[in-house]
Amino acid sequence: MMPKRRRGWPYRYVVPLAMVVGLLVSGCGQQYVLLHPAGPVAQSELHLLIVASLAMLVVIVPVFVLLAITVIRFRDKPGNKAPYWPNWHGNKKLEIIWWIIPVVLLTVIAVPTVGQTFALSKLPKAKDPVIIDVTSLTWKWLFQYPGQHVATVNYAVIPAGEPVLFELTADSPMNTFWVPQLGGMEYTMPNEVLPLWLEAYKPGVYWGHSGNFSGEGFEKMFFNVKSVTPEAFQQWVKKVHQTAKPMTMTNYHNLLAFNTVGVQTYSNYPSDTFPAEANGFTLNGEGMYMIMHDQHGITYMPMSDMSNH
Amino acid sequence: MPSFVQYLIRTLFPHDVLRPTELGADVMILATGVIIVYYLTKQKKWLYLWNEWLTTVDHKKIAVMYLIAAVAMLFRGGVDALMLRTNLALPTTPVISDLEYNQVFTTHGTIMIFFMAMPFIFALFNAVVPLMIGARDVAFPRLNAMSFWLFAFGALLLNISFVIGGSPDAGWTAYPPYTGLLFNPGPGENYYFLSLLIAGIGTTMTGVNFLVTTLRMRAPGMTLMKMPMFIWATMATSALILFAFPPLTVALAMSLFDRLFGSSFFTLAHGGLPMMYVNLFWLFGHPEVYIVVLPPFGIFSEVVATFSRKALFGYSVMVVSIISIMFLAYGTWVHHFFTMGAGPAVNAFFGLSTMLIAIPTGVKIFNWIFTMWGGRIRLTTAMLYQLAFIPTFVIGGATGILLATVPADYQLHNTYFLIAHFHNVLIGGTLFGLLSGMYYWWPKMFGHKLNERQGQWAFWLYFIGFWVTFGPQYLLGLKGMTRRIYTYPLGFGWHELNVISTVGAFIMGAGFVVMVYNVVWSLKYGEKDLTGDPWDGRTLEWALPSPVPEYNFARIPVVTARDAWWDMKQKGQTLANSLRPEDMRTIELPKNTPVPFLLGLAFFVVGFGMTFQWWVIVAFGAAGVVASLVYSAFDYDEHKHVGAEVIRRTEAALGRLQG
Amino acid sequence: MAEKLQFQSELASGREHEGEDEGLRFLLPKFGEEKFPWIQVWGYIGSLVLTFAALFMVVDHVLPPVALLSVILTLAVGQAALQLGVFMHVRESRGLAWQMIFLGLVLLIAVGMVGMSVWIMLFKSGVS
Amino acid sequence: MSLPVAEENLEQHLPLEFSDEKESIKITGFWMFLVTDVLIFGSLFSSYAVYRSAFAQGPTPNQLFTFGPVILETLLLLTSSFTIGLAIYAMRKQNKKALMAWLVVTLLLGAGFVTSEVHDFVGYVASGATWHQSGFLSAFFFLVGTHGAHVTFGILWAVTLLIQVARRGLTPITARKLFTFSLYWHFLDIVWIFIFTFVYLNGKIV
């Protein structure tokens, strides 16, 4: 009934095997975007991932080994000489050990987790960061530069080597704004504006995608973020102002249609296409503000003044 | 008249959703229906069906119905999975369109969680809990039947959506505003909300029922600390159900109101806050994943002790850990939306609370291993699932911890890394646990064993298939592949891994086929269980004959030890040899009633009517609901009596009487 | 021949308070008796007093908003306790008063749910 | 439980509704149901708390609410909670007539409450404050409306109970049913106190 040959293929080899095969077939390389960060945010997130994974290995390996030994040693087969203690039902010391081990390991993960969570929520000091207002539309991305007065669709250009502040909202179902090599994702939601800062170390092109399902054309919501030197960035802005037309309200309404489009560039945009007010955020984790956009740029208004809206 | 018929057809089968696969499903369902009707009529089984099954309140029969439904839904969800996987292996020539793909992953997730895992759990609760605690039935047998029929009709409502009108397509999480009328005008999401609301009422009632059963119906002497672990798991699960389902009900209702009655909870205009749905959904959703994993934990605790022929290691610590998991489960929900911009304090808090769950869970893992240490391990199918569960779940748990590491989750959220995580815990934990329980308790439910050799084949196919499917998905996550896409460009290096993953899925599918073969074969040729105790079990259900007579225990035993039956066997006292003919008493049992079935049907009518906003039909259904409730309010005829003489004869026939 | 088993009838009366459940004995019920429903009357008066106290405090704006809200919520909690104790006979049950344990739990969760939701939803801050 | 429980235990000093073990288990069950209902309202209160300032173009609580009808409703409900308490008191004294009388009074008070609330709602809607207007109004109508629906259901339930008591008198079963009804009714009173405080009074604080 219990065939002995089953022992030949212990399951504990399956995972590593699958991983190795996977790596061989696909070729380890740049395609593992999460393992090849191109900016400080993604870098610190990867760092944490590695720390936590190592801590996990510290539990996984002993558990697997222990399990294997137990099963092999205490199989119910004739002539097994291992001890048999049918009534052994507890051991205080052992049990205390495995309350403690996880606590220690988790502390190792928890401390940097909390630290990084708070650290990432603060925009590093930068004089006048480039601000990009991101709106997810049904199956396309709209990027507006309130400081530069340019707008793009389905691609963005950022200066390398300095933090960029993205302000995210949606005029569509929820999506997430994600450029894996630059950093983790954040939701775009209607009636809310959320902040996200990212930075690219070097000039380069990094792909981004939406991570939250939003309907039919969702899988086409790829976009590229071009990181260029700050000077090239200024030149790009200048060039857009010279060559592109401003976005009209009609253009915007066309973008609201449920479809996918290619890349587009505009030299300006109507001011009321990004929320003037919404549930807001702070940049330093204190107090509560609301973002006000107008022709002069952005002001942060304390929440307490909000009641007269 | 013809115009009305045309209207009906146009609404029920709108052009834009009626596609070949649906037509195929349509024809299949119709054909199955015809075959069933033909068979029933030919065998003159209609009355039998009605008397013995549709109106039954016997927990053992309800268990069987739950089990059939669960396995059917595993098939349905599994076929969905194979469709998903096929598409993902062929990114350049998708087999099903994006619209269909969206419906398929939605029904896959919804069915697997709500209509496969949940009823499977309730099947085992119903089959085992009253027997384990030495009771005649659950606390509220009629409520139990109502729960079942509400579940069954809820499941039916979701399943007909594939054929009539169009399926939901917003994922099992159904985030607004995508579920709003602006983006999703068809009836699909109505189906989703209504079927979950109806099934949810049933589930909540099941929670109440089993909580009270385990709190109040235990045999004398079975104090809290003498309860089998499975009973602890039942208790904790039921409590979680009580606490978790209300937020879901409210979230679903809000979405439904937005769609049907013009409220502005989650809409783009009028200040809607879609994130509130997310908040309420996960207030339910996270406890839900523990609802589906705690019962398997209980099952494993029984299985591992039985097949190691050894007492469970660290019982009281196991109790403490299950209770703390229950509590902690309620305080971690934000980890599903770390990326929705709640402040760093919120994220840090919920990241830590999530990690805390690893501690009691880890304790359980170690205790299971040490239960085997110093035992004699028999590698039956049930035990193999247990052994596979440990490494699979530990990996799944560990990747869960990586997701709980907040900044790492910013990267991993909604990628295939997440998909792999939750299949690791849902299949490695929940499904393996439930299958283990099925193989373990099958003899008790049906009176024969499942063939071991075939069972082990199915096991190995599942287990190997599992890792071939989901191992590569971790790598896909690291390559940035996001979930819920029906196709993808080739440049990202996602294709090869997806092909491997798809191959794995088909291996699992083969496992399922072997399992079904195993069940069908064993129904005919399976080894009969004549002793009632085929595994040398430890808990009270093994004291009874298999299958169990309607009244369960001829006399309720008094419990004096933790593993009650094991203890009795050690002391040489067994129920069989100590019952004398004159010990028999008349037994009061709950009486069959058609109300639960009719109530479920009425709710179904309401749900169907509301899906299409046909208020006349809704009114009919609502009248049915009210009528059922009023009828049962005035119905005092709840019990029947089984005479002592009948019991004496039955027990004697089972060879369980002295002299 | 094995020893004879005990059956439930022999133990029926003692079943709910036994062995390890001992610690929860304080929960065992007392069913009170009274000549006149004084408790109910006092309960009614109490609830009226609490309600109108809250009402007047709000109408007269006796405190700054946040403090005022906290005070009236406290009064509401007091009133809930009154209803539970006086009218709902919380401590009564046969066997252990499980409802007390679950009520405690559910109140904790309900309050946590409201508070946490506000914390999560309305106090957005931070850049990730 | 098949065993000789029911007859044996009747002589204990237990109130009628607890005297039969099966019926007493149903009371525990009803408490557990109330637990879920507490959380239904907990979720509704959470939503209300979050949507409280999502006015969009609609009115604010301060503009919307008037105290008059709300105080009336509060009084009606508090009094009905008192009278159902008296009904249970009468039930424990085996006084069927008094029980039924108090139950009828309770019902009438409840009906008065529902009438006043419906009148309120009609007024709001007539003034254009529908729940389509804003998230705040949606949350308000959903919370208060769910409570109102509970009260309405309670009234219908009590009617069926009156018929049962009239027909069958006070038995362990009818007594248990009445007792669970009283629990339900007091529970609704508690919920209303929180609605009164957190919705209406709080709406007037700013």
Ligand code: HEA
């Ligand atoms: C059975 C179901 C189940 C179970 C048990 C779990 C268990 C856990 N889950 Fe999982 N989870 C899901 C089902 C489940 N999950 C589902 C379905 C989703 C996605 C839903 C969707 O979006 O569609 C999800 C998503 C999900 C997320 C959200 C990710 C995202 O969307 O971005 C997170 C983040 O924290 C998470 C974490 C965890 C953790 C920490 C555990 C822990 O409980 C695991 C604890 C176990 C262990 C850790 C292993 C054993 C322990 C030891 C051997 C001791 C030593 C260990 C340590 C020291 C670490 N899960």
Ligand code: HEA
């Ligand atoms: C308990 C829950 C459970 C279970 C058991 C499974 C089982 C499986 N799941 Fe599931 N899955 C979920 C819960 C579950 N899943 C959830 C909650 C989601 C999220 C949904 C969402 O995003 O909203 C998800 C999403 C999900 C995805 C992501 C889709 C996407 O985001 O685009 C994928 C992709 O690979 C997948 C694959 C599989 C596979 C291959 C199996 C295999 O185990 C299945 C094995 C197959 C069978 C058991 C059936 C075999 C059938 C046959 C052999 C039929 C033969 C045919 C004929 C005779 C006609 N699942």
Ligand code: CUA
């Ligand atoms: Cu929608 Cu006004």
Ligand SMILES: [Cu+2]
């Ligand atoms: Cu979770």
